[in-house]
Amino acid sequence: MDFARPHVIKQSIVSTSNIRVVNTEEPHASEDHQKAVTSREELDQMVVRASNQATRDLILASYPVELRDDRFADASLYTERSIPRKETIQVGDLVVIMESFDRLTFAYIEEKGMYSNRHGHFSHKDFIGKPFGSKVRSRNNQGYGFCFLLKPTPELWARSLTHRTQIVHELDQSQIIFQLYLRPNMTVVESGTGSGAMSHAILRTIAPHGKLHTYEFNKMRADTARNEFEKNGVSHLVTVHHRDVCAKIEAEAGFDLPPCSVDAVFLDLPEPWHAVPHAAKVLKPNARIASYSPCVEQTQRTVEAMKKAGFHSMKTMEYRLQEHYVDEIEYKSPPKAKRPKFEAHDNEARIMSASAAGSASGNGEQSDDLSDEVETGDDGELAGDEMGEGNEIKAKMVVARPFASMRGHSAFLTFATAGLHA
Ligand SMILES: C[S@@+](CC[C@H](N)C(=O)[O-])C[C@H]1O[C@@H](n2cnc3c(N)ncnc32)[C@H](O)[C@@H]1O
Numbered sequence: 495m496d497f498a499r500p501h502v503i504k505q506s507i508v509s510t511s512n513i514r515v516v517n518t519e520e521p522h523a524s525e526d527h528q529k530a531v532t533s534r535e536e537l538d539q540m541v542v543r544a545s546n547q548a549t550r551d552l553i554l555a556s557y558p559v560e561l562r563d564d565r566f567a568d569a570s571l572y573t574e575r576s577i578p579r580k581e582t583i584q585v586g587d588l589v590v591i592m593e594s595f596d597r598l599t600f601a602y603i604e605e606k607g608m609y610s611n612r613h614g615h616f617s618h619k620d621f622i623g624k625p626f627g628s629k630v631r632s633r634n635n636q637g638y639g640f641c642f643l644l645k646p647t648p649e650l651w652a653r654s655l656t657h658r659t660q661i662v663h664e665l666d667q668s669q670i671i672f673q674l675y676l677r678p679n680m681t682v683v684e685s686g687t688g689s690g691a692m693s694h695a696i697l698r699t700i701a702p703h704g705k706l707h708t709y710e711f712n713k714m715r716a717d718t719a720r721n722e723f724e725k726n727g728v729s730h731l732v733t734v735h736h737r738d739v740c741a742k743i744e745a746e747a748g749f750d751l752p753p754c755s756v757d758a759v760f761l762d763l764p765e766p767w768h769a770v771p772h773a774a775k776v777l778k779p780n781a782r783i784a785s786y787s788p789c790v791e792q793t794q795r796t797v798e799a800m801k802k803a804g805f806h807s808m809k810t811m812e813y814r815l816q817e818h819y820v821d822e823i824e825y826k827s828p829p830k831a832k833r834p835k836f837e838a839h840d841n842e843a844r845i846m847s848a849s850a851a852g853s854a855s856g857n858g859e860q861s862d863d864l865s866d867e868v869e870t871g872d873d874g875e876l877a878g879d880e881m882g883e884g885n886e887i888k889a890k891m892v893v894a895r896p897f898a899s900m901r902g903h904s905a906f907l908t909f910a911t912a913g914l915h916a
Contacts, residue, residue: 613639748772
């Protein structure tokens with residue numbers, strides 16, 4: 495690539511990540527160079543090799559020799575970043591389908607697949623090759639039905655997945671990840687797996703070399719989650735354990751992992767206090783734990799168990815989401831004339847003046863004040879012109895309005911830090 499010198503473009507190839515290689519007709523351009531890049535795939539591989547080389551030269555070279563681990567210079571693990579193939583939809587891809595503002599579903603794309611909803615029938619063929627974010631029209635209903643094809647993220651997945659259990663939603667997910675101090679390459683334990691909503695959020699954070707051990711005692715849920723992780727392309731980051739972490743028999747309970755080997759534990763269990771002592775064993779000193787419980791009684795028992803197991807810095811939180819939408823609205827300026835006299839006001843005025851007249855002082859001032867409030871004709875009505883009808887000015891204004899409902903309460907979240915092991 496050389497943008498400084500003028501050249502005659504003979505052939506140019508663009509990588510998936512929009513890096514362009516231009517083959518020139520310069521006489522000194524070696525044959526090797528001319529042959530070097532003939533396809534997008536080849537260029538993609540070159541981008542990966544170049545990224546690896548750059549990581550080795552610029553980053554790893556400054557590390558002490560014993561820390562120069564080539565595993566950390568493998569851009570093929572970050573294909574989303576170095577070769578963002580997923581910008582267009584391919585067979586086998588998971589696509590989140592936005593049917594309406596508050597209805598999201600999903601589909602795995604198949605060559606001959608069909609997706610149907612109340613808006614119509616959509617052929618997967620119409621999805622393949624389209625960039626994520628595209629709007630597609632139904633094949634029936636004269637194409638009136640449409641939906642949007644979104645690229646999956648843990649947040650969208652939580653809103654679209656098939657619920658097999660209660661799940662942890664985006665707001666709580668974000669706080670759990672934040673309060674557990676999760677970072678790439680960490681080892682994390684989770685129980686139970688449930689519908690795998692929280693697992694996906696953890697996996698994105700601990701990629702590319704991290705490991706999630708997720709424990710679920712319901713065999714069907716464990717198998718379904720394992721299968722889903724595989725289909726969603728994250729199975730290399732997660733091991734699903736079919737195990738009762740609160741089992742009464744000590745040897746069968748807890749997490750079958752070496753002591754002090756885990757960076758964070760997340761519990762979403764009906765009786766988390768039974769799992770807390772096991773978590774304390776596998777957590778590294780000063781590592782973090784979070785427990786998610788819908789009832790405050792569960793939280794109280796969990797905090798007691800945490801104290802007993804040597805955890806400190808306990809904090810219980812409840813998060814609520816108040817969304818606002820910012821929009822331009824059209825409004826009519828209010829009428830300039832005074833407001834008309836309503837029956838209700840008359841009655842009120844009458845009652846008040848009667849009570850004023852009946853009182854000891856009885857000077858009727860109140861009734862006078864009220865009747866002063868409106869200027870009316872004999873019949874007590876305001877004429878249209880006086881009300882300003884027809885003279886209203888329509889204006890536009892950008893406003894921020896809160897949504898009528900505030901989402902919550904989903905659960906209490908208790909966070910704590912593991913003590914130092916004796
Ligand atoms: C509320 S769900 C977890 C949802 C999950 N956090 C999500 O976001 O999708 C709780 C799960 O814990 C599992 N579970 C309950 N007690 C368990 C135990 N003692 N050991 C392992 N799993 C357990 C249940 O089968 C259920 O699937």
